[in-house]
Amino acid sequence: MWSTPRWLLVVALAGLECACAATGVVPGAGDISSETVVASVNGEPIVVAELLIGASHERAGVIADFSARHGARVDDRFWTTRFGGERPIDILKRRALELAVKRKLEQLLMKDHAVLQDPSYHAYLARLAGENARRSEALRTGQPIYGPEQYGEREYLEYLMSNGVIALKEQLPGLAGSELELRHEYEAVKTSMFDRGRQIRVEVAQREYPAGARDHDQAKQAARAAMAAVAARVRRGDTLAAAVQHVAGVVLTETAFGDAPDRAIAVGPRDVVRQAARSLGLYAYSDVLDSGQSLVVVHCIAVESLGYLSFEDTRRYLQHRHIERAFEARVQDLIERAAVKLDRRVYERVAVK
Amino acid sequence: MKRSLILATSALCMSLPTLASATTYYISSHGSDNNNGTSPSTPLATLHVVNSLVYSPGDTILLERGSVWQGILVPCAAAQCSGTAAAPIKIDAYGDLTAPLPRIDGAGSARATVSLVNQSYWEIRNLEVTNHGPGGFHYGGIEAICDSTSAAKRICHHIYIGHNYVHDINGVASYADNGIWVTWNVHNSFFNGQRWVSNSNYWDDIVIEWNTLRDVSHHGIFASDNNPILTSIVDRICPTTGFDCMTQKPNTTGLRIRNNTLINIGGDGIQFGNTDGAVAEYNVLGDWGLNGAGPPAAGIWSYAAHNTVIQHNEVYGAHGGGDREAFDIDFANISTYIQFNYSHNNYGGMLLFEEPHSSDPAATQNYIDDAIVRFNLSLNDGANTAVVNVWNGHWQAGLNPIDFANNSIYQSATNYASGGPNITDIFGITGTRNDPTCQSSLITGTAWIYNNIFVVQGTAVYPRFDPSTGLGANVFHAPGGTSCTPIPGGQVPNVDAGAITQNPMFVAFPAAPATPNDFRLKSTSPVLGNGIYTPYIGGVDYWGNTVPPNVGPNRGAYNGPGL
Numbered sequence: 001m002w003s004t005p006r007w008l009l010v011v012a013l014a015g016l017e018c019a020c021a022a023t024g025v026v027p028g029a030g031d032i033s034s035e036t037v038v039a040s041v042n043g044e045p046i047v048v049a050e051l052l053i054g055a056s057h058e059r060a061g062v063i064a065d066f067s068a069r070h071g072a073r074v075d076d077r078f079w080t081t082r083f084g085g086e087r088p089i090d091i092l093k094r095r096a097l098e099l100a101v102k103r104k105l106e107q108l109l110m111k112d113h114a115v116l117q118d119p120s121y122h123a124y125l126a127r128l129a130g131e132n133a134r135r136s137e138a139l140r141t142g143q144p145i146y147g148p149e150q151y152g153e154r155e156y157l158e159y160l161m162s163n164g165v166i167a168l169k170e171q172l173p174g175l176a177g178s179e180l181e182l183r184h185e186y187e188a189v190k191t192s193m194f195d196r197g198r199q200i201r202v203e204v205a206q207r208e209y210p211a212g213a214r215d216h217d218q219a220k221q222a223a224r225a226a227m228a229a230v231a232a233r234v235r236r237g238d239t240l241a242a243a244v245q246h247v248a249g250v251v252l253t254e255t256a257f258g259d260a261p262d263r264a265i266a267v268g269p270r271d272v273v274r275q276a277a278r279s280l281g282l283y284a285y286s287d288v289l290d291s292g293q294s295l296v297v298v299h300c301i302a303v304e305s306l307g308y309l310s311f312e313d314t315r316r317y318l319q320h321r322h323i324e325r326a327f328e329a330r331v332q333d334l335i336e337r338a339a340v341k342l343d344r345r346v347y348e349r350v351a352v353k
Numbered sequence: 354m355k356r357s358l359i360l361a362t363s364a365l366c367m368s369l370p371t372l373a374s375a376t377t378y379y380i381s382s383h384g385s386d387n388n389n390g391t392s393p394s395t396p397l398a399t400l401h402v403v404n405s406l407v408y409s410p411g412d413t414i415l416l417e418r419g420s421v422w423q424g425i426l427v428p429c430a431a432a433q434c435s436g437t438a439a440a441p442i443k444i445d446a447y448g449d450l451t452a453p454l455p456r457i458d459g460a461g462s463a464r465a466t467v468s469l470v471n472q473s474y475w476e477i478r479n480l481e482v483t484n485h486g487p488g489g490f491h492y493g494g495i496e497a498i499c500d501s502t503s504a505a506k507r508i509c510h511h512i513y514i515g516h517n518y519v520h521d522i523n524g525v526a527s528y529a530d531n532g533i534w535v536t537w538n539v540h541n542s543f544f545n546g547q548r549w550v551s552n553s554n555y556w557d558d559i560v561i562e563w564n565t566l567r568d569v570s571h572h573g574i575f576a577s578d579n580n581p582i583l584t585s586i587v588d589r590i591c592p593t594t595g596f597d598c599m600t601q602k603p604n605t606t607g608l609r610i611r612n613n614t615l616i617n618i619g620g621d622g623i624q625f626g627n628t629d630g631a632v633a634e635y636n637v638l639g640d641w642g643l644n645g646a647g648p649p650a651a652g653i654w655s656y657a658a659h660n661t662v663i664q665h666n667e668v669y670g671a672h673g674g675g676d677r678e679a680f681d682i683d684f685a686n687i688s689t690y691i692q693f694n695y696s697h698n699n700y701g702g703m704l705l706f707e708e709p710h711s712s713d714p715a716a717t718q719n720y721i722d723d724a725i726v727r728f729n730l731s732l733n734d735g736a737n738t739a740v741v742n743v744w745n746g747h748w749q750a751g752l753n754p755i756d757f758a759n760n761s762i763y764q765s766a767t768n769y770a771s772g773g774p775n776i777t778d779i780f781g782i783t784g785t786r787n788d789p790t791c792q793s794s795l796i797t798g799t800a801w802i803y804n805n806i807f808v809v810q811g812t813a814v815y816p817r818f819d820p821s822t823g824l825g826a827n828v829f830h831a832p833g834g835t836s837c838t839p840i841p842g843g844q845v846p847n848v849d850a851g852a853i854t855q856n857p858m859f860v861a862f863p864a865a866p867a868t869p870n871d872f873r874l875k876s877t878s879p880v881l882g883n884g885i886y887t888p889y890i891g892g893v894d895y896w897g898n899t900v901p902p903n904v905g906p907n908r909g910a911y912n913g914p915g916l
Contacts, residue, residue: 057568060458060485060521063423067460068487074423074458076382143897146667146695147614147637148563155565158616162640166670166698170733170765193646313785316737320673320700321645 035122038346039097041104041338047121048350050103053154054096055352062092079353093352097342103161105334106168115167128156169327177322185318186311194314196306197259202277203301205230205240207250208294226250227288227295234285240299258306273298375411375440378403379447380455382420393417393447400424400457407432411440415447416455416480423458426467426480436474441511446479454481454518461486464529465496469512472497476513485521492524492570499537499554509537511558522569526619526647531572535559537605537627555604555627564613571620571647573638576608578627604629611635619643620650622668626683629659634666642671642700649675651705652696656683662690669697677701678742679734680726682755684708688723693895695730695869702735703762705783706755707744708798723753728895728910730872731762739781740764746782748798748822756889759804761857761872761909765865766810775811775833780818787814791837791844795819802849803827804884806857806909810865813838817845824849826885828857828908855879857909860916869895876915880908 034049066072070083079089110116132150139149148155169175207227213220226247233243244250257274272291276298280286286298376391380403384396396417397403403414404427414428436442446455457480459466466484469475477495484492495517499509514533524530537554559576566573608631615622615638622638625631633653642650652668655661668679679696682689684707696703708721734740740762748755764777778787780796787794794816803825807813813831815838818824827849829838839845840852856862858878861871874881884906892900894912906912
């Protein structure tokens with residue numbers, strides 16, 4: 001758990017102190033515009049537009065929080081109503097600032113590593129204008145464009161930031177884990193992440209019926225009667241193998257399944273058996289199941305662990321994960337140590353809802 | 354309060370019966386349900402009333418920009434009304450163009466914030482949609498379902514979902530949690546034990562374009578059949594039911610997914626299946642596959658689809674987890690063309706080629722046939738295993754093997770996910786690294802691999818290829834050395850007689866490519882005009898330069914003059 005940066009506590013206080021003014025001025029009105037500086041991080045300005053983009057990111061989460069904790073619903077009064085001593089508008093604004101600070105620090109990091117020349121929002125807007133001009137020209141001349149006709153401020157920033165972060169992960173020294181670190185991480189997570197699961201061996205008693213048969217069709221009723229007879233013999237103590245010997249048309253097969261998660265959950269004859277196998281305990285029997293083409297009884301006869309994926313097989317995943325986490329930790333450290341100066345006058349008057 | 358609302362709603366329903374002529378309804382969160390709703394000055398107020406009205410062909414439902422609602426939009430939920438081809442029913446925005454889009458926050462109150470069930474000829478534009486709930490449940494953004502609970506199959510026509518902003522869909526990592534979901538239910542035919550496609554419901558004409566999606570827990574855009582559980586997908590219905598995907602065509606047609614922007618997606622970016630003639634193009638997908646513990650995921654992919662084109666997409670930044678390739682040619686695809694795409698920094702690679710497991714007794718019913726992967730760019734894909742992953746180490750059993758041609762693949766020395774010296778497998782067997790001693794790592798089956806440029810600023814390790822795989826005029830350049838390169842003298846059973854190992858001289862050289870244009874070739878390039886022409890490489894390159902017939906093209910994705 002990260003400790004709360006000191007500057008964030010100050011912002012929280014600001015939110016409480018200025019409760020009556022939090023929904024005041026819409027950007028563009030009076031002396032506040034989208035390019036008005038609302039804060040600075042390590043000397044680099046954050047403008048109102050960046051705060052608003054942060055708010056658009058956090059808005060749904062704040063609504064969900066207040067909805068879950070207080071049963072609040074969004075209406076005209078929602079943002080300025082106090083729920084449990086808190087106003088959604090203050091929380092939203094604080095989270096928006098938090099996100100804007102994080103992004104600005106990432107941009108400063110990009111500047112330090114020549115991924116980004118100028119972290120100012122003004123420079124970003126110029127870049128956005130250039131990109132949109134390029135798109136307009138492409139459309140005018142019949143050239144393809146990827147994504148939107150015109151990027152909005154928020155969308156293009158997302159695009160640039162996500163690519164910039166990738167570049168940082170490539171270039172920042174010290175993010176990769178050592179052999180020893182990776183081995184430690186492997187041991188720490190192998191149970192939860194690299195368990196190959198179990199192999200479950202089952203025997204399956206099966207009586208087929210014609211494809212498309214309905215429940216009241218004679219062929220399906222005959223199959224149901226046969227499988228009921230098998231189930232009854234098993235209940236009386238017969239093994240499944242012995243039971244099928246006494247019921248015409250029922251065949252016994254043996255098969256095995258892993259229980260690692262599937263790419264997708266399919267539902268078909270084989271999958272009915274597989275799903276039953278996964279849910280049965282050792283030596284347990286299923287009820288009579290309808291696979292769509294046959295009626296089956298499944299008996300679990302063996303369960304064995306398949307162990308874990310090896311360290312070598314997971315090394316790249318671990319390294320990738322290590323780098324991503326190390327990067328997040330680096331940014332979090334920057335947040336902790338950031339010198340954030342807030343222009344309360346502007347901050348309090350910006351409407352972010 | 355509730356009572357008066359119900360009364361107001363009832364009165365409105367009586368005063369606004371289904372109209373023969375088209376009506377435009379205006380909705381504003383500052384309106385009143387006592388208004389008639391038929392002019393901007395007398396807008397309705399609540400989604401509840403909007404949902405209770407019955408709409409006629411040509412009707413338009415306009416939501417005011419700047420308005421916000423918490424709830425769900427399910428127009429004609431009971432009546433399931435439809436438009437017509439000439440007069441679709443439209444949902445759109447009105448009001449001050451500088452104001453934000455009208456926003457509907459589902460807040461986890463339903464599986465989808467905007468939902469149409471069995472409604473044809475609808476168009477949904479310019480909405481902002483969220484569904485951020487307490488978590489642990491299935492949440493989606495916009496959905497259109499073609500369902501039937503009777504034995505009769507249903508055919509749904511024309512759904513247009515465009516210019517919407519869908520975000521903060523925080524469901525779980527499952528196939529029911531999608532930003533935009535157009536689906537058709539196959540359960541009737543399936544559970545009757547009958548063949549699947551011939552009796553299933555299906556759509557005709559689905560357009561999903563110009564939408565922006567971010568922060569979605571699983572699929573960004575999903576267009577596919579589903580099964581009754583709604584948490585599953587009949588992904589492998591071919592092997593499991595015995596249905597022969599090779600001889601019967603999927604029914605859903607006219608699917609076009611284009612110019613969408615998707616960022617921060619938990620699982621797959623764009624997935625579709627059981628379609629004929631689908632096109633996914635000009636989409637941008639970034640920062641995806643975020644939920645590493647969720648199901649395996651791919652960027653843009655299809656399964657059991659015929660005549661699919663995936664082109665001009667940018668897919669980047671897949672995070673660690675199962676699969677995580679930019680593109681995937683999955684089970685039972687026939688005629689899949691993946692071309693002119695730019696992928697970079699995807700953890701799982703550029704491409705997954707997923708034939709059914711060779712031990713699958715029904716493998717011959719769902720194999721891949723006629724796949725072409727051409728003129729694509731790949732930069733630093735494949736942190737996990739290989740850039741091109743061949744499922745189970747087998748190309749395919751179809752009559753028309755894959756053509757993997759004129760692709761430019763570059764692995765820089767700073768591919769962060771390797772965390773050290775860049776040792777890259779360009780081709781590999783899914784889930785394993787190639788054997789640098791060239792003894793194992795055999796990929797069997799047939800593929801045609803030609804005119805590609807493979808550059809690894811590090812060490813490249815290749816698998817062994819089956820003798821039935823054809824290699825020609827590829828560039829294998831790896832200053833750090835190569836293992837098992839299929840060139841004359843290489844240690845593999847088949848060779849690429851026309852291969853070279855020289856630097857292909859991308860225009861960015863000596864820098865690494867950082868953008869698509871950097872993959873063009875210098876005039877000093879040794880690969881200009883000495884590739885192999887086949888009709889399977891088509892007529893244009895990544896940049897739209899002509900690839901004339903019967904003339905040796907450049908190697909790689911650029912066929913213009915040297916620069």
